[in-house]
Amino acid sequence: MMTNPTGRLTQGQFSFLPDLTDDEIRLQVEYGLKKGYAWSVEYTDDPHPRNTYWEMFGMPMFDLKDAAGVMMEMTQCRKTFPGHYIRLMAFDSTRGVESIAMSFIVNRPKSEPGFGLVRQEIDGRRMRYTVHSYATDAPEAERYAG
Amino acid sequence: MTTPLYSIPGAPQTAPPAPAAPAAGGAVDCARTVNEVLASSQVEAVIEELDRDLIGLAPVKQRIRDIAALLVIDKLRANLGLARDGKAVAPSLHMCFTGNPGTGKTTVALRIAEILHRLGYVRKGHVVSVTRDDLVGQYIGHTAPKTKEVLKKAMGGVLFIDEAYYLYRPENERDYGQEAIEILLQVMENSRDDLVVILAGYKDRMDTFFKSNPGMSSRIAHHIDFPDYTGDELLQIAERMLAAQHYRFGEGARGAFAQYIERRTRQPHFANARSVRNALDRARLRAASRLFADRDRVLTEADLTTIMPADILASRVFQAPVS
Numbered sequence: 001m002m003t004n005p006t007g008r009l010t011q012g013q014f015s016f017l018p019d020l021t022d023d024e025i026r027l028q029v030e031y032g033l034k035k036g037y038a039w040s041v042e043y044t045d046d047p048h049p050r051n052t053y054w055e056m057f058g059m060p061m062f063d064l065k066d067a068a069g070v071m072m073e074m075t076q077c078r079k080t081f082p083g084h085y086i087r088l089m090a091f092d093s094t095r096g097v098e099s100i101a102m103s104f105i106v107n108r109p110k111s112e113p114g115f116g117l118v119r120q121e122i123d124g125r126r127m128r129y130t131v132h133s134y135a136t137d138a139p140e141a142e143r144y145a146g
Numbered sequence: 147m148t149t150p151l152y153s154i155p156g157a158p159q160t161a162p163p164a165p166a167a168p169a170a171g172g173a174v175d176c177a178r179t180v181n182e183v184l185a186s187s188q189v190e191a192v193i194e195e196l197d198r199d200l201i202g203l204a205p206v207k208q209r210i211r212d213i214a215a216l217l218v219i220d221k222l223r224a225n226l227g228l229a230r231d232g233k234a235v236a237p238s239l240h241m242c243f244t245g246n247p248g249t250g251k252t253t254v255a256l257r258i259a260e261i262l263h264r265l266g267y268v269r270k271g272h273v274v275s276v277t278r279d280d281l282v283g284q285y286i287g288h289t290a291p292k293t294k295e296v297l298k299k300a301m302g303g304v305l306f307i308d309e310a311y312y313l314y315r316p317e318n319e320r321d322y323g324q325e326a327i328e329i330l331l332q333v334m335e336n337s338r339d340d341l342v343v344i345l346a347g348y349k350d351r352m353d354t355f356f357k358s359n360p361g362m363s364s365r366i367a368h369h370i371d372f373p374d375y376t377g378d379e380l381l382q383i384a385e386r387m388l389a390a391q392h393y394r395f396g397e398g399a400r401g402a403f404a405q406y407i408e409r410r411t412r413q414p415h416f417a418n419a420r421s422v423r424n425a426l427d428r429a430r431l432r433a434a435s436r437l438f439a440d441r442d443r444v445l446t447e448a449d450l451t452t453i454m455p456a457d458i459l460a461s462r463v464f465q466a467p468v469s
Contacts, residue, residue, distance in 0.1 A: 066303070
């Protein structure tokens, strides 16, 4: 079961749309830079909805003027982790905001097995439910091998 | 990629067409004459400004005009579809500025960035000015991220590396400078569309630097040498600097300053326009204390803006015997 009808992971912006092309990503990055955001690249092989902090690919990129730098970093991350989820995040450092302003997935594994609902019976036959990613059943290096 | 199980309203069944790359300006795309390109990019104005504001530097200006001409013609060729893929094959525009201190290398770098931006060669046209400290790290594994960060910041503009020869320290074979050079070379080659690198430094030391880094030398298309200024040019520069600060030479001060320049050029550590600026700053100090000494005098605007010959002749340069 997937948590939505698209059959693919939906986290962040544009995730119900077909994958963005590189040109579209570049335009989004440009938009963020124009707003003064600092972009960063993150990746993970465990896309659980509560897995908030993915692994950072390099430092957040402050003071950039052009999207080329972000695109370069993203390309490098795709080359390093072709079968992982990769997302771009824009951090707004404005006082009082100091938070992520944009975030979208730019790379997905070929097959996304999705999530299962795990039922746990606890005392008094009450049920406890949780979501479990099928991908994480495999050891780290073997996830999304397909 | 798994295709979505639903259709997106308004979206075509196939992948959406890529949005057109942002054009530098609508008129440039169909221009057929040099004048049309020049009119729409206003590069002429920058070049004229360069001619007007910078004194001397004839070979530098000529080279900049050549580069600008090439870029304009390239744009015309691209409009006629003569370039590969209908997109201009970006000429390599990495440059090396060599010349003595104070010959205007940094100033010209700023101008070049603007010209390239107007011609649409670089997208943003900002200048990131760095030295060895900004590129080379202090411990193993520190250099690569540091250099890359600087390169990313400079993308879409111009990376100006001042005193570039410091990057390579032959006396220490474990120096991290070499690593920075390698990353620099790689990006200079692969992201030619994204950034222009300008190295600057003194002639002799840059020559040694290139000798030990032949890869760097061959990847730089334009080696521009900045000649020293003549005495006359320095005098003009001095007048420009004073005018910019609302000062002027009083009677005889111009002659005194010409003498000053003549003597100063013969002394060691002469740094062209920079020495002139320092000399003028000191002259302003002396002018200020001269006015300060006379407490009861009503100072007119002329008093406050004039550098007198005495302010210049008090310099230490005039006390040393002319050798």
